[in-house]
Amino acid sequence: MPNWLAIILFLLVVLGAATGVISGAVWSAGFLPAMPGWLIILLKIGIIVFGFVMLVASLMTLVGDRKQSAKIQNRIGPNRATFFGQSLGGLPHFIADGIKMLFKEDIVPNGAHRTFHMVAPALIFIPALLGFSVIPFMDEYCSTGAPMVTPNYPFELCPNGEWLNYFQVIDLNSGMLFAFAIASIEVYGATIAGWAANNKYSLLGGMRSAAQMISYEVSLGLSLAGLLLIWGTLDLNEMVRLQGKLFAGWIPLWGIVIQPVAFFLFFLVGMAETKRPPFDQPEGESEIVAGYFTEYSSMKFAVIQLAEYVATVFLATLTAVFFLGGWQVPFLFADGFHFGGIGAQPDIALPYAVVIAMRIVAMLFKVLVVVWLQFMMRWTYPSFRYDQVMTMGWKIVLPLSLANFFVTAFIVLII
């Protein structure tokens, strides 16, 4: 089979990058309010998916997996491929890898279910990307340009205008449910990929990934139940807004402050959910070759790999949204910094555009920090044995998250 699929995918990535750049330019020119709604949505998808998610995910293959591991292990990492004599921190390696993947032979093993074998990478990849549609990268935009800041929740009002949803693909009031629903669909892709390849190792990997992901899915939701009790909303943007509350005027009430146990559980479960080491049993290099994607080659393999990285970014984004205050910068509100509680005048006044930029940067920064932390853990800890993964999921993490939920419920009831 020719690599036309792969070539189309590559073109899509290039087109997406172009879309991202152009839409950025359009945004800066201030044409956005004049554009029709569908175009805005397309732009948002283009920028978020290709300008951020794909960029981070694909760069993680280089920066996270190669350079970071090299630094941890006292090595230098790849730097031999050069552009005009410049190694550029190994960037040419990353591009060379992509090109190599495009030109490799696409092998479908004898006896494989051809359709499922071909569809499976997409089944893994699409849900990984879909989840980002409900992630708020910034608060909604006030059409009059300058929201009014009030001392109490919701802190920012838009009296004469309306809130425009520019920084979130879908403003869904059940965003969290959607995110988890999408995240759990990924199981199908991995399982089908394992089954369709007609390889026992693949099948084992597929079964393992199904078992592991479903086991940890339970704790993933339950660890957040406490937060739902406290905040009483499923809207992700609303959750982030609520994290702007200040305790005693100084301590921002981020998720990690009000639910520290849930944070650690969620982080742990997130790592297991993305099948990253130390929870890489579905891949299980030493036992079952490469698990459910043993029989994948060429761009299909690349897509599965990339989907794992995208899932990592997605879990990091969720962690940032739930626990690290999302786009919130401590003490920063729509008109500037308010230290020690919201007063009539900001302590440091800032124009609205600067606040927006700072908040977006804060969001991206938090995501990157969590991704970095996940990679640190990936390069620090040895993998669990498969039964240990299961024991941990059902006997430790699940009871802990339940206990956390009950204690939180009790406290919420009292208060």
Next chain:
Amino acid sequence: MGEVNVKTLKQKDRTFWEQTYVTEFIKGLGVTMKHFFTNLSPNKEDRDTRTVEYPDEPRDYPDRYRGRHRLMVRDDGQVRCVACMCCSTICPADCIHIEAAEHDDPSIEKYPETFVIDQLRCIACGMCVEACPCDAIRMDSGVHVSAFEDREESFHDRETLMDLGGQSMAEQGGDHIPSPN
């Protein structure tokens, strides 16, 4: 039957925190983070990496590294070798070819008209240097023998060997200089 002495080694009990793995996980993360940030340092000296980026950064050979041969020269720039054949005789690989000729200067008996070392045969044992009675051949140039594209290139003739040469501290043809001890 003698009694079997059994020594019971008491294992250190794991503390509560060690059993939860929480502290140990944080400690482990601390170790990798230390390495990570040390190696991110902009100052190369502070980093912990041991990699030598060889072709870009030539690495210093140790003092006693046996590199390319060199023929030392006299004060007036002529070759120091007196064509005594000691080195070619002792050479186990038989890679030194010397043709002696008479020198115009009556105080110098012989000199090598041709002096060729076949670097493809040379095993870098250093015995020629040991054998040389007048400090004429040395292997301390610190230059490694490079790869050859052509067999001809492996024959290092007298001029090639003298290019690396320098003046010796030993007195030419004179009295034996006693060692300090």
